[in-house]
Amino acid sequence: MADAADDFKYVELCKGINGLDKVVLREVRGSSAEVYLYGAHVTSWKNDHGDELLFVSSKAIFKPPKAIRGGIPICFPQFGSHGTLEQHGFARNRFWNIDTSPPPFPTNTTNRAFVDLILKPSDEDSKIWPHSYEFRLRVTLGPGGDLMLTSRIRNTGLDGKPFSFTFAYHTYFSVSDISEVRVEGLETLDYLDNLKARERFTEQGDSITFESEMDKVYVSTPTKIAILDHEKKRTFVLRKDGLPDAVVWNPWDKKAKSIPDLGDDDYKHMLCVEAACIEKSITLKPGEEWKGRQELSTVPSSYCSGQLDPSKVLEAYGSLTGRGPSSAKDFCP
Incomplete structure (x- = not known):
């Protein structure tokens, strides 16, 4: 008798908003993610209860050439606004293709919900950024609901010339109330204040909280950052490799009103914490490849300072008591 999981549809290509192609990833426990081929843009990540974990603007425009506001935009070949390139580069508003013959990614046999996408330079792009490259992206939804993005960028030029770029996964997390959120893991670090x-400057607080507009690039950051949402008793854990920097951004009320595709009150329910490489650009010689990875997960938690990895606390609590706590309130004072 065949296993029911064998008939489960882990990956589905279908139409999204305004007829744009998207890939839906699903796991048998109920978690899901959606990736638009336009921008290789993750626009949804839901847990096994169906709760949306990413923020997408109430005024997001799903119509090229406008980039989608929210989710996880890919910032390449630059973060920010420099020179003749558009804000945050062009990868987030180009149509990507499904990669049918990707080079071997490290594979986990338990991961069946994934899609490989590829972007190559068009003639028009070559006029504004005259370099030959292949950008391969794998988006994976793990059996436990974790969301992983792995980028591989290769210099395919035959002219012997290197090129440089900056990069970010511009992740918008969905939060209950920005004033009830704190970020841990960036204490005592230097940051560039945009x-x-x-x-x-050097971060002075024991954690990052929000009372006004913030736009900071933290440099030489650890591989793990936690975003604690007090009201939802939920902690996002962001793990990253190959991405030494981290951007923390919230536009607050005045700036939000100046952004056409962002609702006036949307800032209250979003927070961008972005795995990035910005302070020092990445340079690739012909034939060289760069790899940058981000993994997102959630764990139950409460508003406990210093609790960077609540899952470890949960595990320790369970081994001591013989049972797992129903929530982090069981071990938070």
């Missing part, structure tokens, strides 16, 4: 002409 609201003060990229002046360099």
